[in-house]
């Protein structure tokens with residue numbers, strides 16, 4: 001099946017921090033792929049902005065190199081790449097000074113969508129917002145895109161929201177959580193709300209529990225000092241895992257409309273119970289050999305660090321739909337495999353007419369976010385052959401790469417999709433300010449509890465599934481984590 005590409009309106013997209021790591025790895029290669037897909041109008045333009053002095057040619061060379069390195073097979077299309085680079089421009093600008101701003105003001109065209117991607121440190125968001133207004137560059141229809149981390153606690157998130165609100169309305173602010181741009185995550189909503197099959201079973205009466213796993217094989221190398229001030233709870237749970245939990249747990253919105261969807265997600269966050277200390281396990285990876293070489297404390301260059309590189313927790317939702325069905329969340333670095341999965345584990349049938357069958361399993365709907373985005377529903381069937389009525393589990397497999405694209409390259413990356421949504425003015429897959437604040441309000445007491453108790457994370461071996469204690473979190477409820485595998 002060839003996916004349908006609907007071109008967007010013409011735009012001027014300014015990427016502040018256009019020479020930085022995120023722009024080079026994700027934003028610019030993603031825009032090139034959308035260009036190849038035919039989604040970009042002929043006269044759409046991308047304007048890089050940062051302090052470094054360079055001209056358009058210098059910026060185009062930098063982007064060509066980034067696409068060569070991070071653009072995958074698409075980067076080999078030389079003619080198309082040259083045509084794409086023609087749309088790129090550059091303005092040298094300091095967010096904290098006034099140089100360069102008049103040139104940017106002059107470069108912007110009237111009558112096209114204006115979008116400003118803040119791919120810079122959050123400390124600069126206020127300066128950018130203020131200068132965009134002072135120099136008359138932002139219009140009431142302009143959009144700004146802001147990156148994570150959106151605050152490090154409730155107070156800083158509120159302050160950041162207040163700063164942006166001085167110059168932009170909520171409908172102009174696009175807070176990116178790239179997990180929401182993944183094909184599977186959106187398909188989760190389609191599966192739930194476009195089929196009659198699942199919704200009647202989607203509640204505590206039929207779902208035993210839910211597991212959300214985001215496992216990485218990499219450590220914090222290179223970003224150690226940044227990560228050490230954050231940790232898995234702030235870096236992953238408060239945003240990505242929380243968003244996934246909301247999409248699974250939310251009530252059907254009355255319409256697939258940005259505020260209707262976000263209202264329902266917000267209700268879920270409000271319904272989260274405080275997490276008890278015994279329902280959380282924090283971990284920190286050890287070194288592979290003797291001593292601390294390669295350990296978290298070595299990578300973070302902080303021998304006494306108590307920051308977690310792994311966290312697992314049991315979350316309860318206090319509402320009619322989910323009371324009694326726990327959601328187990330875990331995420332960590334240097335684990336056995338790079339794998340992200342949501343597993344909806346259904347209850348067993350109330351009575352087995354086949355007696356005590358060996359190998360009996362409950363139905364599981366597994367939603368894989370990476371690698372191989374797709375969904376699998378495990379069902380019990382009769383084992384083929386004349387051996388009597390023996391049951392076996394088989395997967396009903398739907399790999400999106402097989403079903404929708406030739407080899408998966410048709411599936412847009414999360415960043416590509418989200419940037420096109422910004423140009424279209426569709427905020428459904430972006431976090432609203434009150435959602436972010438509610439998520440911090442739930443997260444803050446958990447972190448404060450660790451700090452007052454002086455909790456130390458448990459050690460775990462690189463390449464393992466995390467600390468032993470995390471296994472106990474489920475064992476004690478008579479359940480098991482699903483295997484972490486690619």
Ligand code: NAP
Nearest residue numbers: 017018019020021022050051052094095119120121147148
């Ligand atoms: P980075 O590699 O350090 O790049 C920062 C960019 O900002 C550079 O282009 C830099 O160029 C520019 N810049 C710095 N100070 C500036 C100023 N005063 N005025 C104008 N431009 C300035 O950072 P990054 O990794 O790309 O991250 C950018 C943002 O995305 C951060 O908020 C980060 O938390 C977030 N993020 C990044 C990733 C990632 O994978 N990298 C993932 C998620 C979120 P000059 O020095 O020439 O000015």
